[in-house]
Amino acid sequence: xxxxxxxxxxxVNRAVRLLLEDTIESLWVxxxxxxxxxxxxxxxxxxxxxxxxxxxxxxxxxEAATLPADPEPGMTVxxxxxxxxxxxxxxxxxxxxxxxxxxxxxxxxxxxxxxRAALEAEGLFEQERKRxxxxxxxxxxxxxxxxxAALHDVLTVIRRRAPWTRxxxxxxxxxxxxxxxxVASAIDVLGSSGLVDVLIVGRxxxxxxxxxxxxxxxxxxxxxxxxxxxxxxxxxxVDVTIADLVADVRAPTPSAGAETAVPDGETVQExxxxxxxxxxxxxxxxxxxxxxxxxxxxxxLFRAASGLARPRREILERVTDRLxxxxxxxxxxxxxxxxxxxxxxxxxxxxxxxxxxxALPQDASGRILRGVAELSPGTGFSLRVSDGTVPCxxxxxxx
Amino acid sequence: MTTEAEVHEPIGDDAQSLExxxxxxxxxxxxxxxxDLELERALALFEEGVGHxxxxxxxxxxxxxxxxxxxxxxxxxxxxxxxEDPE
Numbered sequence: 101x102x103x104x105x106x107x108x109x110x111x112v113n114r115a116v117r118l119l120l121e122d123t124i125e126s127l128w129v130x131x132x133x134x135x136x137x138x139x140x141x142x143x144x145x146x147x148x149x150x151x152x153x154x155x156x157x158x159x160x161x162x163e164a165a166t167l168p169a170d171p172e173p174g175m176t177v178x179x180x181x182x183x184x185x186x187x188x189x190x191x192x193x194x195x196x197x198x199x200x201x202x203x204x205x206x207x208x209x210x211x212x213x214x215x216r217a218a219l220e221a222e223g224l225f226e227q228e229r230k231r232x233x234x235x236x237x238x239x240x241x242x243x244x245x246x247x248x249a250a251l252h253d254v255l256t257v258i259r260r261r262a263p264w265t266r267x268x269x270x271x272x273x274x275x276x277x278x279x280x281x282x283v284a285s286a287i288d289v290l291g292s293s294g295l296v297d298v299l300i301v302g303r304x305x306x307x308x309x310x311x312x313x314x315x316x317x318x319x320x321x322x323x324x325x326x327x328x329x330x331x332x333x334x335x336x337x338v339d340v341t342i343a344d345l346v347a348d349v350r351a352p353t354p355s356a357g358a359e360t361a362v363p364d365g366e367t368v369q370e371x372x373x374x375x376x377x378x379x380x381x382x383x384x385x386x387x388x389x390x391x392x393x394x395x396x397x398x399x400x401l402f403r404a405a406s407g408l409a410r411p412r413r414e415i416l417e418r419v420t421d422r423l424x425x426x427x428x429x430x431x432x433x434x435x436x437x438x439x440x441x442x443x444x445x446x447x448x449x450x451x452x453x454x455x456x457x458x459a460l461p462q463d464a465s466g467r468i469l470r471g472v473a474e475l476s477p478g479t480g481f482s483l484r485v486s487d488g489t490v491p492c493x494x495x496x497x498x499x
Numbered sequence: 500m501t502t503e504a505e506v507h508e509p510i511g512d513d514a515q516s517l518e519x520x521x522x523x524x525x526x527x528x529x530x531x532x533x534x535d536l537e538l539e540r541a542l543a544l545f546e547e548g549v550g551h552x553x554x555x556x557x558x559x560x561x562x563x564x565x566x567x568x569x570x571x572x573x574x575x576x577x578x579x580x581x582x583e584d585p586e
Contacts, residue, residue: 238516246568246581255566255583264517264562269581270569289573297518365559368521372552372559375524379548382531386541 110187117185120192126182129155129194133171138164146171148179148194156193157181163197165277168312169211177201208308208315215317215342224324225345231329233349233361234297236368239266240361241296241328243286246271250304250335250354257358265362268295274303280316287319291326299326300357301343302333311336314343323347333357460484461492472497517558520551527551 107115131148138144142161147154157179159167171177181196201207219225240258244250251269258265270286273279283301291299301323303311313319314334323330323346332347333354344350351357461469461481469475475494482489527548531541571577 234518236518236521238518241569252583255564259564262562263564264558266565266567268567268569268578289576290569292573293569293576295569295578368517368555368559371521372524372555375528375548376552378528379524379531379545379552382528383541383545386531386536386538 109190113185113187113190116192117187120183120185124183126180126197128178128180130176130178131155133175133177134173136170136173138170144170148177156186156191157196158186158193159196159199162277167199168208168315169214171199171201171207172210175201177207208312212308212315212342215315215320216345219317219320219342219346224320229324229348231348233329233331236363237265237297237361239268239296240358241290241293241299242267242269243272243283243290243299243301244269244303244354245274248274248304250274250302250333253304253353253355254300254302254333254358257355258362261359261364262362262368263365268293274313275306275310279313280319283313284316284318284322287322287326287330291322291328291330296328298361299328299330300333300354300361301330301347302351302354302357303335304354305335308339311339311341314341316342319343320346331357331361462489517555520555520558524548524551524555 129148131150131154134147134149134154136144136146142164144159144164146157146159148157149155159181177199179194179196180198180200181194183192184195185192199207201210223229242251242254244254246269255267258267268290270290272282272286274283287299287301290296301314301319303314305311311334314332320342323332323343329348330346331349331351332341332343333351333356334341334343335353340350349360351360460483461475462484463469463474463481469481475481475497477494477496479494481492481494483492527544530536530544531548536544566581566583567578568581569576569578
């Protein structure tokens with residue numbers, strides 16, 4: 101009898117491995133997750149089981165990194181992969197390339213809820229944390245992909261609304277493995293660079309999986325610690341991202357984010373015009389108050405004051421038109437001489453003031469009586485009006 | 500208590516951002532609103548304010564969006580003009 105062929109253990113395992121790999125194509129397997137472990141190497145090991153059987157499974161680092169979260173024990177999933185034999189142990193296993201929760205985005209949804217609950221418990225979504233955006237940001241920071249439509253949209257809007265703005269972009273990948281770390285780092289670097297007054301963080305629309313980076317905790321934390329206010333601008337209509345919840349302001353698209361971040365040029369023009377008018381009116385009021393203050397304060401003599409409102413405003417405008425053109429030509433050294441200029445303005449002379457219905461109380465020597473002390477009951481004085489004087493006597497006074 | 504602004508020297512056109520000018524303008528208006536302002540001081544504030552308003556209008560008129568890219572690290576940042584994709 102010839103000697104039987106003797107195989108080494110390695111030869112057997114190798115033959116079985118090749119048999120498995122060559123004869124059974126990649127397949128989907130449904131089962132319950134058990135014993136999930138993520139090794140230091142990044143590889144994940146677990147068991148898929150049903151009532152009567154189990155299969156050892158491995159998911160290597162690259163594939164495992166695309167998972168939004170580790171599946172929970174007992175969770176029913178379907179795993180896609182190929183069968184092989186781990187020769188060192190003689191155990192056959194499924195090398196998993198993809199795991200899906202039963203239900204399309206279940207695993208993502210679950211991870212989302214977990215992160216949301218954790219950050220919410222920390223108070224990161226609190227309304228009190230929200231900072232107001234600067235009204236007129238000089239520099240706007242943008243964290244997004246340099247090649248995406250989002251950047252184009254943001255720049256288009258800012259160019260249209262607020263072309264005086266400076267935009268500083270920090271380009272980053274916005275999806276795929278490692279995208280969240282890149283986005284978080286871009287927020288950190290640009291946000292604390294001291295360059296920007298407000299930060300727009302976002303990307304165009306996509307599936308929940310595409311948008312995942314904006315649901316990651318590290319992005320949320322970067323937004324929360326950003327020293328300048330953050331506008332989240334992730335393109336999506338129905339869903340909200342974690343980034344939206346943490347951001348100071350949430351915009352539904354990158355374009356909308358840009359609209360929120362910068363004011364409209366016309367609004368600024370209007371603000372300027374209003375300031376100009378106000379300054380002029382206030383200065384004129386100050387000037388007139390200096391000249392007429394006491395007369396006005398004496399009261400009683402000026403019952404017709406309300407009727408004066410309109411012409412008086414016109415006079416103010418004329419005065420300030422002139423003031424503006426005068427100050428425009430003055431150096432700051434010449435400014436001190438401006439009161440002299442003012443004195444030459446006919447409209448401000450005491451006589452023209454009288455023409456508008458005011459009157460000056462004077463004593464016999466022509467001195468202007470400025471206060472109650474000079475007008476005790478029984479005091480005689482003359483009231484100078486625009487076309488003459490009227491003799492008067494104080495009946496009573498209060499001050 | 501009034502929030503009276505210090506009078507600043509009028510400044511050159513590009514020395515300050517639009518934001519700073521608009522903020523300063525608001526301060527000036529607020530100060531002018533305080534009724535006990537000296538005439539001299541009111542004039543100075545007014546003059547400064549008019550300067551800011553004119554410079555701000557100038558900034559709006561001549562504005563052209565500046566787009567830059569922040570490269571490098573937080574410790575060693577590099578800012579370069581960003582070439583936009585033509586469309």
